[in-house]
Amino acid sequence: MIKIAPSLLAADYLNIGGEIRRMADAGADYLHYDVMDGCFVPNITFGPGVAKVAATCGLPVDAHLMIVNPEKYVDAFAEAGCSIITVHAEATNHLHRALQQIRAAGCLAGVALNPATSPECLRYVLGDFDLALVMTVNPGFGGQKLIPGCVQKIAEIRRMLDGAGCDAVIEVDGGVNTDTAPMLMRAGATLLVAGSALYGAPDARAFIDTIRAQYANIAR
Ligand code: DX5
Ligand code: ZN
Numbered sequence: 206m207i208k209i210a211p212s213l214l215a216a217d218y219l220n221i222g223g224e225i226r227r228m229a230d231a232g233a234d235y236l237h238y239d240v241m242d243g244c245f246v247p248n249i250t251f252g253p254g255v256a257k258v259a260a261t262c263g264l265p266v267d268a269h270l271m272i273v274n275p276e277k278y279v280d281a282f283a284e285a286g287c288s289i290i291t292v293h294a295e296a297t298n299h300l301h302r303a304l305q306q307i308r309a310a311g312c313l314a315g316v317a318l319n320p321a322t323s324p325e326c327l328r329y330v331l332g333d334f335d336l337a338l339v340m341t342v343n344p345g346f347g348g349q350k351l352i353p354g355c356v357q358k359i360a361e362i363r364r365m366l367d368g369a370g371c372d373a374v375i376e377v378d379g380g381v382n383t384d385t386a387p388m389l390m391r392a393g394a395t396l397l398v399a400g401s402a403l404y405g406a407p408d409a410r411a412f413i414d415t416i417r418a419q420y421a422n423i424a425r
Contacts, residue, residue, distance in 0.1 A: 260286030291315030342379030351380030363393030
């Protein structure tokens with residue numbers, strides 16, 4: 206089963222609630238919620254306050270923390286009602302501890318990897334995370350083109366997870382659209398984030414249905 210997470214980053218902020226409900230009505234599975242601190246990435250977005258509102262709008266919130274020392278804010282995002290909390294392996298000195306903290310707060314725990322980060326950093330926390338988020342653009346902005354070299358990393362992580370009997374999900378984020386989705390799903394992704402392509406699509410349901418049909422073809 207392929208899951209789709211629209212990124213709120215690309216929504217119309219004048220109508221955040223309506224923009225989330227529009228995606229829920231179109232058949233999305235999660236709301237991807239990009240948190241940026243102007244330090245780990247060169248952009249600033251929303252914090253736990255807006256997450257609390259987002260969590261009431263009909264989709265489980267998948268919080269992607271692009272912030273340094275994410276441990277400081279994990280509990281705040283959990284209390285805001287987020288379902289998944291993902292931290293960057295590059296943003297904490299204590300990845301294992303951060304993942305334990307996320308699970309202790311009652312959320313699913315994710316590890317995100319920048320394009321230049323080796324998948325090896327997952328090896329010694331296998332079993333401690335529920336989701337590996339592979340960045341296929343440099344984090345910080347929506348609307349960028351997918352970096353093709355990152356696709357191979359998805360397949361490497363797939364092999365690592367399968368080899369260890371680990372059922373963690375592989376999420377892919379950055380430059381996802383109906384042209385790039387097939388190769389990402391073929392490589393082993395089962396959760397796709399789509400920002401500009403999905404919020405900008407003339408028909409969000411048709412976009413999501415297209416990706417589900419592509420997945421069904423690949424899985425066959
Ligand atoms: C980028 C964010 C992404 C972004 C994706 O740093 O993590 O979630 O919203 O946007 P698109 O789908 O437009 O590449
Ligand atoms: Zn993201």
